[in-house]
Amino acid sequence: MSVEMLDENQVAVIYPPALEDIHQWEKELNRIEKLGCRFYLIDLSLIDWLPSSEFGVIMWTFKHLEESGRKLYLLVDSPVLFKTFETTSLDQMIPIFSSREEVLAIIRQQ
Amino acid sequence: MxxxxxxxxxxxxxxxxxxxxxxxxxxxxxxxxxxxxxxxxxxxxxxxxxxxxxxxxxxxxxxxxxxxxxxxxxxxxxxxxxxxxxxxxxxxxxxxxxxxxxxxxxxxxxxxxxxxxxxxxxxxxxxxxVLPFVDPVRISIPSQMILVDGVTSWIRNYLHPLYRKHGISVNEISIVVTEALTNAIVHGNLEIPSSLKEESLSDFQDLVSRRETEFPYTEKKVSLSFQISPEKLEMKFEDEGKGFDYSKLPNYDDSAAMMLSGRGLLLIHSFVDQMIWNEKGNSLKIVKNLPKKELHHATNEEI
The missing domain is CATH 3.40.50.2300 (Response regulator)
Structure with missing residues (x-):
């Protein structure tokens, strides 16, 4: 999995190949957490659709980060993916953006 | 052109x-x-x-x-x-x-x-x-989640020409196939309740992995058959599990309730026209109507 660290490790932009294996995903999050990251942006801008199992992992990630005061954002570009986030109401829980510049600007205001 | x-x-x-x-x-x-x-x-x-x-x-x-x-x-x-x-x-x-x-x-x-x-x-x-003259295509797989992506890719490639003619999104079909197969394998054949997922995602995934290799779950198959007519795409997903009482599913309009016990079904519902269960609840027929789309002609204002 590729991770791009920005703003002196405050922001992690994550490019996940798949969000299926919760154990592997937790290991990756712990690795990033040790760098002192506060904001996590999962870049799904090149992903056309996700199965609900991966939505489960995203929800788990949101709750996991929230418990320790960290924040999760999603970058989404696909209309089908947007619709699935709306259908499952996940868009009301997790901030979703279609522009990387926009979400980074909002993160940097905090 | x-x-x-x-x-x-x-x-x-x-x-x-x-x-x-x-x-x-x-x-x-x-x-x-x-x-x-x-x-x-x-x-x-x-x-x-x-x-x-x-x-x-x-x-x-x-x-x-x-x-x-x-x-x-x-x-x-x-x-x-x-x-x-x-x-x-x-x-x-x-x-x-x-x-x-x-x-x-x-x-x-x-x-x-x-x-x-x-x-x-x-x-x-x-x-x-040729599709109207093709007998229903049937795929039967053991209850292993690793095969779901493969079947989805196969269906996606097979159905891709539908997009040109009917505007059917292969991404939406991919979601429908993935969710229906996942339900049939995990909740049907492997008999794992969705409530476990809410309690502990890692326990849930571990149990799925374990049961995929345990008898009698290894004997159970999930089958998918589909047929295309000029009017509709029909897909049928069958498992060999105990079935379930689908009348107890929350209303699809109640997305909060569906998120707890039917997120996959909620997604399927949003992309298809009909979902029909058999009485036992281990066979789901899905119907997607294939509209003949009118061609769009750009107006002078658009140009």
């Missing part, structure tokens, strides 16, 4: 447009990427090819290419570039452009590219013409 021609240089557009129209193609013109995208997004299935300049005001050709492929990953896009734009041309090919042509465009190069596309389109049309 139905071709969208995008350029802010009036003379170039007129020249190419005349050549294409004289050869029997329908040409829709747009002045820049933004206008082209607005027209395209309204009815992506109404176009067979996009020819676009790279350097344009408002939205350039690369941005247009990216946005068009978000809606239809296979939409052929030919990029027109000037001399000295080699890096941009390479970037366009990397982003999935079919070809690039240097200005001034030689019409014979364009005609060759179009002829090749027409052959592909004819092949796809012929494929669709």
């Amino acid at each position: 139905r071709i969208m021609l995008v350029d802010d240089e009036f003379l170039l557009v007129q020249g190419i447009s005349e050549g294409l129209t004289d050869n029997g193609h329908q040409v829709t013109q747009a002045e820049n990427g933004k206008q082209a995208y607005q027209i395209f997004a309204e009815a992506p299935e109404s176009f067979d090819l996009i020819i676009t300049d790279i350097k344009m005001p408002v939205m350039d050709g690369l941005e247009l290419l990216k946005k068009v492929h978000r809606l239809d990953v296979d939409m052929p896009v030919i990029i027109i570039t000037g001399h000295g734009d080699l890096e941009i041309s390479i970037e366009a090919l990397r982003l999935g452009a079919l070809d690039f042509m240097l200005k001034p465009v030689k019409m014979k190069h364009l005609y060759l590219a179009i002829a090749k596309l027409e052959r592909i389109r004819r092949f796809q049309e012929n494929f669709l013409n």
Whole structure:
């Protein structure tokens, strides 16, 4: 999995190949957490659709980060993916953006 | 062919447009990427090819290419570039452009590219013409989650020509297949309740992995059969589990409740026209109507 660290490790932009294996995903999050990251942006801008199992992992990630005061954002570009986030109401829980510049600007205001 | 021609240089557009129209193609013109995208997004299935300049005001050709492929990953896009734009041309090919042509465009190069596309389109049309005469296709797999992606990819490739004719999104079909198979394997054959997922996702995943290799779960199969008629796509998912009382499912309009015990079914419901369970609750028939879409013709205002 590729991770791009920005703003002196405050922001992690994550490019996940798949969000299926919760154990592997937790290991990756712990690795990033040790760098002192506060904001996590999962870049799904090149992903056309996700199965609900991966939505489960995203929800788990949101709750996991929230418990320790960290924040999760999603970058989404696909209309089908947007619709699935709306259908499952996940868009009301997790901030979703279609522009990387926009979400980074909002993160940097905090 | 139905071709969208995008350029802010009036003379170039007129020249190419005349050549294409004289050869029997329908040409829709747009002045820049933004206008082209607005027209395209309204009815992506109404176009067979996009020819676009790279350097344009408002939205350039690369941005247009990216946005068009978000809606239809296979939409052929030919990029027109000037001399000295080699890096941009390479970037366009990397982003999935079919070809690039240097200005001034030689019409014979364009005609060759179009002829090749027409052959592909004819092949796809012929494929669709045969589908009503094909017996239901049936795939039967053991209860292993690793096979779900493979079946989804297989169906996706098989059904892809439907997109051109009916505007059916292969991404939506992919979600439907993935969710229905996952339900049949995990909740049907492996008999794992969705409530466990809410308690502990890692325990849930561990139990799925364990049961996939344990008797009697290893003996149980999930089957998917599908058939296409000119009016509809029907898919049937069957498992060998105990079934469930589907009348106890929350209302699909109650997304909060469905998120707890039926997120996958909620997604399926949002993309299909009918979901029909058998009495036992271990067989789900899904119907997706195939509308014959009206072709979109750009108005003068749009151009």
